[in-house]
Amino acid sequence: MKLLSYTHQGREGWGALDAGGQGVVDLGRRLPHIAGVRQLLEGDAPAMSQAREAWAGATADHALCDVQLDLPVRQPPRIFCIGVNYAHRNAEYKDGSELPRYPSIFMRVPDSFSAHGEPLLRPAESQQLDYEGEIGIVIGQGGRRIPRETALAHIGGFTCINEGTIRDWVHHAKFNVTQGKNWFRSGAIGPWLVTPDEYPAGLGHLRVRTRVNGETRQDDTTEHLMFDFAYLVHYLSTFAPLLPGDVIATGTPIGAGIRFDPPRFLQPGDVVEVEVTGVGVLRNVIEAEAQ
Secondary structure, rough: OEEEEEEEEEEEEEEEEOOOEEEEEEEHHHHOOOOOOHHHHHHHHHHHHHHHHHHHHOOOOOEEEHHEEOOOOOOOOOEEEOHHHHHHHHOOOOOOOOOOOEEEEEEEEEHHHHOOOOEEOEEEOOOOOEEEEEEEEEEEEOOOOOHHHHHHHHHHEEEEEEOOOOOOOOOOOOOOOOOOOOOOOOOOEEEEEOOOHHHHOOOOOOOOEEOOEEEEEEEEHHHHHHHHHHHHHHHHHHHOOOOOOOOOEEEOOOOOHOOOOOOOOOOOEEEOOOOOEOEEEOOOOOOOOOO
16 A cells, blocks of 8 residues: 555545555545554554555545645654665765765654655755655564564555755764754655555565656665665664654665765755655655745
């Protein structure tokens, strides 16, 4: 299923994309004891079975074009972001460093992300809004010290992420990137959460592509990840109990705007699309933030 959170005529709801991909099945109405996508994930296999049964063969309650999509999981508990996870990106730094032994990690807050179709905001304080297309993991079954061998079973689904960054603010301090990574609505998550059963042949090599105004800027597959999905779930759960609804942004390929000469930062009116295998396309337009 493609699970989503949405607003329709001022009312918040949750559900799933219908089989045709153009309608929304209101699972909240059919399963009133489950408050949202996060609560569905918390219910684990029994709740997911109820959702699939309610979804199967159901007629859409709303046209997709008539709803405003929200983040797939509203207010995710934590958003873990992995830096420099594609081997090509390590080389992109041209600093002669060897491949890392452990992943680089930073955190983001939920309101630093817009939903699919909402604008990304370039703040008045900077002209350096950049894009970073990524594959997002959403945790289903939580846990602590999860073995790598069973880690994939803890994934509740996949989504698209634009891990937008204000580049000059990333370099304000020596040992952190927090302030450049948490500007209000500088990134995006969506359009929905795709459950693992949508990949019947296994995950294989998932592809992530980023386009700006139709021009492909980033294009790579998980074949080149230094730390794969199972390892990330295992590693993060070693120091922090993972919770249903936690999001992991798994890293961006080469081709971000900062790496061009001269840099190609996002301008108001630009359209950014992030496409992930089996998920679809996350699309946002850049706007200048009102002061």
